Amino acid sequence: MNDLLEILEQNSRVSVEDLAKLTGKSKKEIQRAIKDYEKKGVIVKYKTVINKDKIKGEKGVVAIIEVQVTPQKDVGFDMVASRIYKFPEVKGCYLLSGTYDLLLVVEGKDIHTVANFVSEKLAPLSAVKGTVTHFMLKKYKEDGVVLVKEEKGKRLAITY
């Protein structure tokens, strides 16, 4: 990855002006490069990592669901995956190697909402052979960001 993408991956809010100063390019060049990346789908989206545990009254649950499915002729897993990832409850959907096929990240208001989603929407799909649901208890790190507060070493304010 180049400098520009490295900076944006860490912090997408750095201004075009600062990006220009940090990379030694002109503002125009930066704007053009960003547009180009967006067009090509290299930059997919700008999002904010929020630690929902810290929001008062925000009581959601996250479940990781392992799904075993039957692949279909000619389209393999893609068709059934698309049938599943279109549910708004599904925040993430990955095809994996190993003992199950799809891994889903599902968010819901409470355990019942997720349970209902699994029993009423996901499990009844004809291609779905079985599911195992894990409820998330605590988030330590997300998107490369550590969410729990870590003690940071203190440097002396002035040294040679």
Add this chain to the structure above:
Amino acid sequence: MIAKHIEQLAPSGIREFFDLVLGMPDVISLGVGEPDFITPWRAREKAITALEEGLTSYTSNKGLFVLRRSISRHLEKKYGLKYDAQDETLITVGVSEGLDLALRAILEPGDKVIVARPHYVAYPALVVINGGKVLSLQTKEEDNFKIKPKELSTLLKQNPKAIILNYPSNPTGVTYSREELKEIWKVLSPKEIIVITDEVYDELTYEGIHCSFASLDKKSRQRTILLNGFSKGYAMTGFRVGYACADKRIISAMTKIHSFSMLCGPVISQIAAAEALLAQKEVKQMRSEYNRRRDFFVKELNRIGLRTQKPQGAFYCFPSLKNFKIKALDFAKGLLMKEKVAVVPGTAFGEGLEYYLRMAYANSLDNLKEAVIRIERFISTL
């Protein structure tokens, strides 16, 4: 009661200013001489495991062989240098001890050592502590604070025993290309002079490729004491691991002193350092980050009127105050009191530097941005 040459060591004129900084909360400090990154996790993890395994004994005087061998291979890969891990490599407690040992090993009372100004604070002091005399070589802003071979050759008439070369430099961030080093070597080589190189910032070179002095030719290798360490490039200041590489006779003499005065470097730190050499990806990431900050910060300082040359290495820049007719210590005190930004006055790095400041950009981009705003505001009141 105290030895005369120690008592006469000039106490740092800016000690008082340092105390002022240390006593003030919530300062944005551009005065820190160490990375703002934490040691790469794999090195820390290795240290933790070593503690769990109970690896807490002395090591051999020269240091853990695995570390020496890794260093030897690293230097060969990076600079084409061949130092025998057994006889030509010594693990020291930081570059500081390495320099002390080098000077102790080679200096007789009254021997002269060339130190280029601006210099890292410890150089002249260590020369004096070890009974030597400092020959100062003033470099100038208009020469990019680089040693001019012609001026160097004038000093050589006084038959110095050694010269200390530090590049990339603390405090200026200046470094030398292979061609420039060759010019310096051309002047030095006819003389029986030992070249002590402090290359602790070698990993933090942003323009060109770092050239190790010993790699110039066979003779330069024989006459160089190469000092380096893990503090800066690997963000391991607190681990205190450095190393010295040189001809067998020199390393043997240095080891003799080290075995009596230090015994060996701390074992856990040595284990962590050996692992750190494998963290080249993290080193590269840190270097890219410093490089971006350098671009940003130097541009901003010049924009607000602080004349600053673009440094090629380390994480310092050395702006001039000559446009403002205010001395560095007054500027630094004013900036600290009014805007809570700490910088180091140039006078810390030798005489004749009253109109310069050392600013370290080993700080977050947000802090650097805020510092620029505050410095600009302070300058407008001058």
